Amino acid sequence: MYHISIISSSIRNGRKSHNVAQYLQKYLTENKLATSEILDLKSYNFPVFDERLQFQEKPTAGTLEFAEKIKTSDGILIVTPEYNGGFPASLKNVIDLLYAEWERKPIGISTVSEGEYAGSQALIFLQFVLWKIKAYTIPATFPIAKVQEQFDDLGNAVHKAETDELASAFIKELLWSIKLIKKESYPSDVISF
Numbered sequence: 001m002y003h004i005s006i007i008s009s010s011i012r013n014g015r016k017s018h019n020v021a022q023y024l025q026k027y028l029t030e031n032k033l034a035t036s037e038i039l040d041l042k043s044y045n046f047p048v049f050d051e052r053l054q055f056q057e058k059p060t061a062g063t064l065e066f067a068e069k070i071k072t073s074d075g076i077l078i079v080t081p082e083y084n085g086g087f088p089a090s091l092k093n094v095i096d097l098l099y100a101e102w103e104r105k106p107i108g109i110s111t112v113s114e115g116e117y118a119g120s121q122a123l124i125f126l127q128f129v130l131w132k133i134k135a136y137t138i139p140a141t142f143p144i145a146k147v148q149e150q151f152d153d154l155g156n157a158v159h160k161a162e163t164d165e166l167a168s169a170f171i172k173e174l175l176w177s178i179k180l181i182k183k184e185s186y187p188s189d190v191i192s193f
């Protein structure tokens with residue numbers, strides 16, 4: 001079974017997007033699709049970025065743990081709110097922290113807003129940044145508008161059947177991408193990757 005890390009990006013008190021992260025974890029578990037864990041950036045409480053991990057002299061235990069979890073996960077789900085048309089600094093902070101760990105990593109993005117546009121502007125910025133760092137963002141997304149009306153604080157969807165249907169298409173695409181990226185389709189005497 002694949003292992004998926006779910007990055008919960010909002011570190012705000014009273015955050016709502018964390019409920020989406022909890023929902024996605026429940027969805028994976030209930031449907032026995034993958035093992036998963038939430039990497040909660042609020043709990044990690046990373047300092048503002050000042051250097052990439054590979055150049056840090058004394059990285060913290062939390063930094064090393066986070067890097068190892070990204071490296072060893074088969075795929076990643078990123079849940080991010082939209083702040084002023086972009087994604088939060090807490091998320092950019094950890095993207096810049098790592099480098100090789102992101103390479104060829106299949107990533108699904110869930111953008112979240114309390115308004116009706118579901119963080120569609122943050123999605124564009126995040127896809128670009130992840131492309132620059134050589135991750136693979138999957139074409140399916142999980143956009144959540146009016147998050148405060150869609151989930152409770154334990155990550156239960158108010159409209160479970162409809163939400164599960166959207167999650168199904170999203171997760172299916174992530175699992176397909178993981179499988180594809182893991183597959184060694186070319187013999188190594190033709191080309192080595």
Ligand SMILES: Cc1cc2nc3c(=O)[nH]c(=O)nc-3n(C[C@H](O)[C@H](O)[C@H](O)COP(=O)(O)O)c2cc1C
Binds near residue numbers: 011017082086117
């Ligand atoms: C600094 C800040 C900027 C925001 N800017 C936007 C925005 O540009 N577009 C939007 O739809 N919602 C915006 N919101 C509302 C968020 O979508 C809302 O807080 C939502 O609950 C998700 O973020 P959270 O997980 O931090 O709660 C903003 C919220 C904050 C705190």
